[in-house]
Amino acid sequence: MNALEVISRKRDGREHSSEEIDWLLGAYLLGDVPDYQMAAWLMAVCIRGMTRIETLALTQAMVRSGEVLDLRAIEGIKVDKHSTGGVGDKVTLIAAPLAAACGVKVPKLSGRALAHTGGTLDKLESVPGLTVDLDPARFIKQVSEIGIAVAAQSPHMVPADKALYALRDVTATVPSIPLIASSVMSKKIAAGADAIVLDVKFGRGAFMPDVPSAEALSKEMVQLGEGAGRHTVALVTAMDNPLGRSIGNALEVQEALDALAGKGDEELIEVSLTIAREMCKLAEVDRDPADAVKSGAGRETFVRMLKAQGGNLDAGLPVAPVQIALAATGDGYVESIDALAVGLASLDLGAGRHKKEDRVDPAAGLVIQAPVGARVAAGDPLVIVHARSADLVETVKPRLLQAWKLVAHEVQRPPHVLARVDKHGTT
Structure with missing residues (x-):
């Protein structure tokens, strides 16, 4: 095989074999295919698209490019949760502890702030003393004992995605549903969970502009998850307005603590409960996360997680002068x-x-x-x-x-969750 042949095949709208995709990705990582040829192929994908079989092959090749976290030592169905990013989006800090308090095992690898959207790791690191750098043994032990850990992804996981994303970022090839879907799902699959709940946002504060594009991305990612043997559900949610009342790292941690106590923005609490319920369903756990809010079990689980990762809430969250x-x-x-x-x-x-x-x-x-x-x-x-x-x-x-x-007239808040996508379709 050679790069020119592979590039021209996609330029002409033809379908790649999985062997071609494997070869191209491997050759690029070895340095045998230069950036300018990989950029040409990425642009061809942006223009011509990929079939679902091609996108699954690309995703699986990206997963194989690095380490895959082995979570078999954790009993039960492990459920991960991912958001495509928004403003004021601290749902992970609320929904994940609520699901864990209900008995779901939640091994969560998160990211940092990207452009105008906040990052879960940056929010957690605003807690004095907290670390997000957990080695696999510590990560697995914490999920087994507390039910949840939120940590940074190892640099050895999905190195192909890191290399491709850096190139896409500077070659105007980011807005491609097959490329976005394979990037997100390769990381989720490598993270080792059995099931995945996706929160796919659209609107002014999100990367997807409208409901149709968010639904299309959701369908693609659900198909990829299911194709890799991970039960996957996606919710399409609005991000024209910020979610909750706080934007910022320590401020959002405090808002999450308040929401777990049943206080604060009703929309934030409701969408967090919706996500947590989906996590419970995928884990086959027959409990209502709303009960974990009323009893305080969700907040207690979150505080235990923070403490296990070195966090000291008693020292107080940072306050702006x-x-x-x-x-x-x-x-x-x-x-x-x-x-x-x-x-x-x-x-x-x-x-x-x-x-x-x-x-x-x-x-x-x-x-x-x-x-x-x-x-x-x-x-x-x-x-x-x-x-x-x-x-x-x-x-x-x-x-x-x-x-x-x-x-001048009264205003009703618009609905936040617009659609649910699973392997059976959209509702």
Whole structure:
């Protein structure tokens, strides 16, 4: 085989064999296929697409490129949960402990902040002393004993995805459903769980722009999961407005602790319960996560997980030295809050990274005072900005004030979960 032959086959809209995909990926990782040829193939995939058989072959080849976590020592059906990323999305910190409190084994490998979306690992690391770097033996022991561990992925898992993503990022080949689906699912399959719940977001604050594209990605990922022997369910959820009231690392950990106690934003609690119920179903656990909220078992499980990973909540979560409220300039009802604008503002405050080497400010972020549907008068606070300086607040102020859209009539919150996708179809 040679790269020109493989590239031209996809350029002409023909289907690859699994052997061709294996060869291309292997040759690229060995350096025998240069970046410019791999970039040409990626662009051909973007334009021509891939069949489900091709996408499954690519996913399986990516999994084979590195280590696969062996979780057989953990009893029961192991369930992983993944979100495609959003603003204020701390559902993992709520749903996963609730499922674990019900008896589900939750081995979760998570990521860091990407662009304007927050990362679960950065949120957890805002807890003093906490580590997300767990070796496999410690990870497995913690899941066996507590029911849950949330850790960073080993660099030896799916190295092909890391190499391909870096190239896609600089060659305008990110927005391809087969490439996105294989990237996500190769990591989930390598993580070793028996079943996977996917939270696929769409809207201003997400990477998928609308419901049809989110549904298409969901179907692709469910098929890949099932094809690899993992029972997989996807929920399509809205991300036009931020989820919950807090955006930022320590702020979101505190909101998760409050939600696990049944306090705070009702939409956040409800979507977390929905995800946790799906996790219970896949694990064949006949318990309602709502009971774990009422009893406090979900919060207790989360606190035990934090402690097992070295976290010390008694030391207190980081607090920003500057907290300034931004006020409404007029009267009305909050029709929408631009999740992308809010995410970019939190990024500028230091809650995320502009560059890979940037340090995250664990205390920085935003606390929404006027959510969608709220009635506000001129001078009422819309949001409290948590920052390390007043100058930073001034920097993000114009963007944030434009993010709130007020109208004269009453507003109902739009539905959050729009569709459910499994191997049988979409409901």
